[in-house]
Amino acid sequence: MAINKRHSAVRLLWSLFLLAFLxxxxxxxxxxxxxxxxxxxxxxxxxxPNTLGKRSDAEIWHDLxxxxxxxxxxxxxxxxxxxxxxxxxxxxxxxxxxxxxxIVHYGAWGLLAILGLLVLFYLIRGPVGHGEDSGRRILRFxxxxxxxxxxIAFVFILMGLTGLSILFGRPFILPLIGKEAHSILLxxxxxxxxxxxxxxxxxxxxxxVHFLRGNFPSLVDIKWLLKGGGFFGGHAPAGRYNLxxxxxxxxxxxxGGALSVTGFLxxxxxxxxxxxxxxxxxxxxxxxxxxxxxxxxxxxxxxTIGTRGTLKGMVDGYVDExxxxxxxxxxxxxxxxxxxxxxxxxxxxxxxx
Amino acid sequence: xxxxxxxxxxxxxxxxxxxxxxxAFRLIVILFTGRREAEARPVGSPFLGALRTILGHFLPWRxxxxxxxxxxxxIAGYSFHIGLFVxxxxxxxxxxxxxxxxxxxxxxxxxxxxxxxxxxxxxxxxITLWVRRFVDPVVRLISRPDDHVAxxxxxxxxxTGCMALGEQSAFLRGLHLGLVELWLIYFPFSSLMHTFxxxxxxxxxxxxxxRRGTRA
Ligand code: HEM
Numbered sequence: 201m202a203i204n205k206r207h208s209a210v211r212l213l214w215s216l217f218l219l220a221f222l223x224x225x226x227x228x229x230x231x232x233x234x235x236x237x238x239x240x241x242x243x244x245x246x247x248x249p250n251t252l253g254k255r256s257d258a259e260i261w262h263d264l265x266x267x268x269x270x271x272x273x274x275x276x277x278x279x280x281x282x283x284x285x286x287x288x289x290x291x292x293x294x295x296x297x298x299x300x301x302x303i304v305h306y307g308a309w310g311l312l313a314i315l316g317l318l319v320l321f322y323l324i325r326g327p328v329g330h331g332e333d334s335g336r337r338i339l340r341f342x343x344x345x346x347x348x349x350x351x352i353a354f355v356f357i358l359m360g361l362t363g364l365s366i367l368f369g370r371p372f373i374l375p376l377i378g379k380e381a382h383s384i385l386l387x388x389x390x391x392x393x394x395x396x397x398x399x400x401x402x403x404x405x406x407x408x409v410h411f412l413r414g415n416f417p418s419l420v421d422i423k424w425l426l427k428g429g430g431f432f433g434g435h436a437p438a439g440r441y442n443l444x445x446x447x448x449x450x451x452x453x454x455x456g457g458a459l460s461v462t463g464f465l466x467x468x469x470x471x472x473x474x475x476x477x478x479x480x481x482x483x484x485x486x487x488x489x490x491x492x493x494x495x496x497x498x499x500x501x502x503x504t505i506g507t508r509g510t511l512k513g514m515v516d517g518y519v520d521e522x523x524x525x526x527x528x529x530x531x532x533x534x535x536x537x538x539x540x541x542x543x544x545x546x547x548x549x550x551x552x553x
Numbered sequence: 554x555x556x557x558x559x560x561x562x563x564x565x566x567x568x569x570x571x572x573x574x575x576x577a578f579r580l581i582v583i584l585f586t587g588r589r590e591a592e593a594r595p596v597g598s599p600f601l602g603a604l605r606t607i608l609g610h611f612l613p614w615r616x617x618x619x620x621x622x623x624x625x626x627x628i629a630g631y632s633f634h635i636g637l638f639v640x641x642x643x644x645x646x647x648x649x650x651x652x653x654x655x656x657x658x659x660x661x662x663x664x665x666x667x668x669x670x671x672x673x674x675x676x677x678x679x680i681t682l683w684v685r686r687f688v689d690p691v692v693r694l695i696s697r698p699d700d701h702v703a704x705x706x707x708x709x710x711x712x713t714g715c716m717a718l719g720e721q722s723a724f725l726r727g728l729h730l731g732l733v734e735l736w737l738i739y740f741p742f743s744s745l746m747h748t749f750x751x752x753x754x755x756x757x758x759x760x761x762x763x764r765r766g767t768r769a
Contacts, residue, residue, distance in 0.1 A: 343623060343689055350688060384722045384725060388716035391715055391716050392716050395672060517690075
């Protein structure tokens with residue numbers, strides 16, 4: 201009996217202790233402040249806010265558009281906590297609307313115009329030559345330069361084709377091949393584009409390192425420009441690279457660099473960027489791509505059918521001396537001088553030996 | 554039977570069988586046909602020569618590091634082969650396919666980022682090496698059409714695999730699988746056989762050189 205009584209007394213004590221502990225819990229964890237706030241808010245203004253229609257819907261939406269939060273916050277700690285409507289996304293959506301976007305519109309027309317001009321130039325001027333070959337060859341590009349060049353050219357074409365499919369797919373390709381085929385094309389294009397992007401960035405770094413020498417501006421560029429680059433007759437002097445090539449190099453480096461950086465941001469949006477940065481990245485990415493593709497059309501034209509003997513230099517490494525005299529006379533002089541002084545040094549060394 | 558079922562069933566069995574039978578046949582021929590005994594008196598050890606060449610050829614060829622500046626060939630070679638090896642045997646979709654069709658691999662697949670990264674290494678290496686075949690006059694001269702077909706087919710198999718990464722389209726999956734099957738059929742009759750023959754060819758050249766007292 202006595203044991204039983206003692207038992208129930210202990211149980212009572214425990215229950216009281218537990219009750220006290222539970223009541224103290226909110227104070228211990230700090231959660232009570234929330235409750236307290238809510239109840240004081242309820243005292244000040246009973247019921248949910250704005251039920252009496254003091255503010256119009258338009259005003260509420262206006263506030264939300266300007267970044268007022270409160271209704272559907274993403275989890276705190278997220279980069280976008282507090283934003284319900286992203287007003288800048290509005291502008292982005294207009295620029296990036298697949299059918300009406302000015303980027304798609306002007307981009308398509310711009311590329312077509314460049315192609316048209318190149319065809320016209322070819323028909324009027326034809327390939328630029330350099331007279332007869334001399335039969336003497338001179339090294340223009342080392343093996344590693346040629347490998348870097350064609351590696352990035354290959355990846356660039358792959359990135360261009362897949363990227364243009366993504367940009368122009370909805371307005372131009374979908375009506376031709378239908379929804380099903382278009383969706384397959386686009387998932388394939390996107391996956392390849394995403395995977396090859398970092399490879400492009402890597403090769404771009406290689407291109408920069410291998411072709412930087414000779415691509416800085418110099419006074420002879422002005423003379424070259426005044427002579428119309430020799431494209432309309434006459435001789436235009438140039439060093440290792442002419443002004444047009446220098447412009448291409450820096451366009452490739454800067455636009456390619458912008459493509460790489462914005463591409464990385466879009467590959468890892470959760471870690472690297474906010475939604476607005478991503479929108480901006482996408483616009484810069486599309487514009488840089490169009491600029492680079494547009495310029496590359498001219499580069500590819502001049503590197504293949506536009507000037508006789510140029511392609512050989514990038515494939516075998518060697519060009520004919522007369523080619524060099526016609527297109528890069530200053531560079532040829534330097535190289536011949538170097539070779540001569542090298543020969544002389546060798547002869548002196550042999551004499552001395 | 555749909556085309557995909559055909560590719561996953563009978564065509565898979567047929568191509569895999571051709572691969573196994575003819576690759577084994579070629580290896581057996583190489584290993585067991587034998588050759589005439591060399592008659593000259595041996596000067597050095599064929600065994601050491603073979604060992605030195607098998608291992609030594611993992612290192613860059615010294616001449617490539619000198620004036621030729623072709624060190625990128627070694628880097629690209631490792632990048633391609635290791636990348637391809639990893640993605641072939643450790644990527645989740647491949648592990649799943651191999652488990653279903655061939656053997657219960659004992660290892661877990663690598664995470665997706667590892668798959669993508671190894672594919673990027675493999676692509677960068679393959680493109681560099683393939684481009685070099687065209688622009689290095691010496692290598693161009695010793696490249697046969699088979700070398701280009703082998704590189705091109707491998708590239709296309711990898712490219713369609715990468716395009717199917719979204720795992721959203723049966724068509725893309727079928728395209729990749731179909732090309733893998735073509736690759737398997739081409740394999741035993743081509744330079745792709747070096748996957749298996751490299752130790753033997755290195756060993757043989759090394760042994761001959763070792764016997765003559767020179768280096769391969
Ligand atoms: C299929 C496409 C391409 C063809 C046919 C081509 C052709 C050529 C040729 C023949 C040359 C030698 C010009 C000379 O001797 O002065 C050259 C130079 C060069 N190419 Fe390309 N190319 C292509 C794509 C690219 C791409 C995509 C890039 C860059 C991302 C690029 C960057 C360069 C650079 C930097 C040079 C050195 C001249 C300069 O600094 O502008 N090429 N190309």
